[in-house]
Amino acid sequence: MAAINSLRELLVDELRDLHNAENQLIKALPKMAKAASHEELKEGFTEHLEQTREHVDRLEQCFKILGEKAKGKTCHAMEGLLVEGQEATTEEGPDAIRDAKLIGAAQRVEHYEIAAYGTARAFAETLGEDKIAKLLQETLDEEGETDKRLTALAETVNEEANAAGQTEKE
Numbered sequence: 001m002a003a004i005n006s007l008r009e010l011l012v013d014e015l016r017d018l019h020n021a022e023n024q025l026i027k028a029l030p031k032m033a034k035a036a037s038h039e040e041l042k043e044g045f046t047e048h049l050e051q052t053r054e055h056v057d058r059l060e061q062c063f064k065i066l067g068e069k070a071k072g073k074t075c076h077a078m079e080g081l082l083v084e085g086q087e088a089t090t091e092e093g094p095d096a097i098r099d100a101k102l103i104g105a106a107q108r109v110e111h112y113e114i115a116a117y118g119t120a121r122a123f124a125e126t127l128g129e130d131k132i133a134k135l136l137q138e139t140l141d142e143e144g145e146t147d148k149r150l151t152a153l154a155e156t157v158n159e160e161a162n163a164a165g166q167t168e169k170e
């Protein structure tokens with residue numbers, strides 16, 4: 001692996017990692033939508049799939065500005081997070097329990113993205129790459145909104161999961 005010798009190269013490296021992470025997510029979100037039972041959760045995953053395509057598009061705009069290629073990195077963190085997401089999709093217990101597990105997996109993904117976009121945006125700001133910083137902030141805002149929606153949805157789903165568990169015990 002070549003050494004990274006400048007903050008600009010580090011930004012490119014982070015953006016490649018994110019580009020790979022978002023593309024992995026594009027493949028996983030339809031499976032998560034399919035596995036979800038709660039209608040709002042299902043819709044949420046489908047809507048986030050559309051947003052995620054825009055996230056890839058914004059990253060590609062960043063690469064264009066930098067005159068760099070998007071490919072070349074595998075995001076191992078997202079691989080791991082999606083193994084756990086996959087585990088949630090195949091959970092065989094009550095529907096609401098599976099939904100609660102799916103929300104937990106999805107929020108882990110969002111928090112990872114929020115951390116990564118925040119890091120990349122800060123690099124872009126330091127480098128005076130204002131257009132890139134703005135593009136990254138737009139995505140960062142959407143990831144934050146998605147996380148908040150999941151938290152709100154969890155309030156209902158967790159109650160349902162709790163009720164479902166109690167019924168099974170009887």
Ligand code: FE
Binds near residue numbers: 022139143
């Ligand atoms: Fe995203």
Ligand code: FE
Binds near residue numbers: 109110143146
């Ligand atoms: Fe996301």
